[in-house]
Amino acid sequence: MKVLIPSALRSYTEAAQAEADGATLAAVLADLDRLYPGIRFRMIDEQNRMRAHIRFFVNGTQARDLAQPLRPTDELVIVQALSGG
Amino acid sequence: MAPTPKRQAAPSRHPLVMVATRKGAWFYYGDDARQDWRTDGPHFLGHIINHVVLDPRDRRTLLAAAKTGHLGPTVFRSTDFGQSWKEAAQPPAFATATGGAGRAVDHTFWLTPGHPDEPNVWFAGTSPQGLFRSADGGIKWAPFSGINDDPQYRQWMGSVQDGTPDGPKLHSLIVDPRDPAHMYFAMSGGGVHESVDGGRTFKLAIEGLECVEGFDQNDPTFHDPHCVRLCPSNPNRLYQQNHCGIYRLDRPSTQWRRIGRNMPQDVGDIGFPMVVHPRDADTAWVFPMDGTSVWPRTSPDGQPAVYATHDGGETWQRQAAGLPADQAWWTVKRQAMTADRLDPVGLYFGTTSGELWLSRDEGARWECIAQHLPEIYAVEVIDLA
Numbered sequence: 212m213k214v215l216i217p218s219a220l221r222s223y224t225e226a227a228q229a230e231a232d233g234a235t236l237a238a239v240l241a242d243l244d245r246l247y248p249g250i251r252f253r254m255i256d257e258q259n260r261m262r263a264h265i266r267f268f269v270n271g272t273q274a275r276d277l278a279q280p281l282r283p284t285d286e287l288v289i290v291q292a293l294s295g296g
Numbered sequence: 297m298a299p300t301p302k303r304q305a306a307p308s309r310h311p312l313v314m315v316a317t318r319k320g321a322w323f324y325y326g327d328d329a330r331q332d333w334r335t336d337g338p339h340f341l342g343h344i345i346n347h348v349v350l351d352p353r354d355r356r357t358l359l360a361a362a363k364t365g366h367l368g369p370t371v372f373r374s375t376d377f378g379q380s381w382k383e384a385a386q387p388p389a390f391a392t393a394t395g396g397a398g399r400a401v402d403h404t405f406w407l408t409p410g411h412p413d414e415p416n417v418w419f420a421g422t423s424p425q426g427l428f429r430s431a432d433g434g435i436k437w438a439p440f441s442g443i444n445d446d447p448q449y450r451q452w453m454g455s456v457q458d459g460t461p462d463g464p465k466l467h468s469l470i471v472d473p474r475d476p477a478h479m480y481f482a483m484s485g486g487g488v489h490e491s492v493d494g495g496r497t498f499k500l501a502i503e504g505l506e507c508v509e510g511f512d513q514n515d516p517t518f519h520d521p522h523c524v525r526l527c528p529s530n531p532n533r534l535y536q537q538n539h540c541g542i543y544r545l546d547r548p549s550t551q552w553r554r555i556g557r558n559m560p561q562d563v564g565d566i567g568f569p570m571v572v573h574p575r576d577a578d579t580a581w582v583f584p585m586d587g588t589s590v591w592p593r594t595s596p597d598g599q600p601a602v603y604a605t606h607d608g609g610e611t612w613q614r615q616a617a618g619l620p621a622d623q624a625w626w627t628v629k630r631q632a633m634t635a636d637r638l639d640p641v642g643l644y645f646g647t648t649s650g651e652l653w654l655s656r657d658e659g660a661r662w663e664c665i666a667q668h669l670p671e672i673y674a675v676e677v678i679d680l681a
Binding site: 217219220248249252253254255256257258259260262264265291292 | 364365366367368370383384385387389390391392393397398399400401
């Protein structure tokens, strides 16, 4: 599926867009980490919680659960939320 | 043990100063006279860099503790003086707990290269407080010693609210140059701890340390060491800048002595950094701050000054020549002051207002060598051949 990458994470992907596979949000992030080692830990902590200033949107709707099912035609947008100055 | 000569010959080298800031890292290469400085940076512009350390054992491996406002923490590694960086394959992270109740590293705060006999070993202290070790030069990190999940230590560590304003920190990781199994670390809050068995177990080292009035001095929870340093010329001696004063410990004694009582009363003995002389264990430097009333954490009266002792803390001398005479309201954080190994010793500190100051003569005169940087979190120096 198509994954839009925020600027803060393009040091990993070297592109604004990536392709990753998986039946859930967790699986897609694991696939991204396989393709771009280290990227997942910058978004998801060691307790499998989304980091405070990272948001995920699937087809325009915020995803709050890593177990959320995804389809190959979905579009995942990773957003760096406001984090201060 | 044979007595250590008071002064040993200094090597002929030139310094590399590594500055970690709230918005990136900068390197300053000095000439032999420490007169001319070449700036290299920014590295990691916009990243929060808590510490940058060059391995003194190989003088090649450079680690940077980083995070950003949005992204989780990591460690970057370079072996070409920052021309290229590679992220750690496994940054410091707590063990994953069942039910999602475990802790997550917010940032790696402190990096310490291991003993020369263990050439690829590094240690890291984090916020929330955790102790980590790498055995491969900073590529993969793992929890170290068991304290991260020890119920007693977790109680002493307290919660996020029990530490410094941007999170409680495990810091001042020290490896005895005589023995890799002998270590110290400190926690803000949580006290000072010592291991003599390579980190398998730690014991408290808080005897004699005061804590905030009204709290139990025997409970490490209430102890807030700011910076602990071991004297390389006499590893039996440690100095400490604490939330409640300046202390000295001479092993095998376990009793810290408040040498800050000898500071001028109108300045006090509160501050963050502690710097020791590389060849003279009687000489050390502190940078006092205002710890009165609401704890402004600025230079007292807006008049920044270093204070030096040359007799183990019995007396202190003000060293402010070249520093602003007044209306300077910055201070210096615990990792942001250090000494090189040249002769005379060069001292360096970075300010919360983004200035880098140098003294080429052990504090007698100060000169600003960089300004307009972001808030400086850490300053390290190494002498290059």
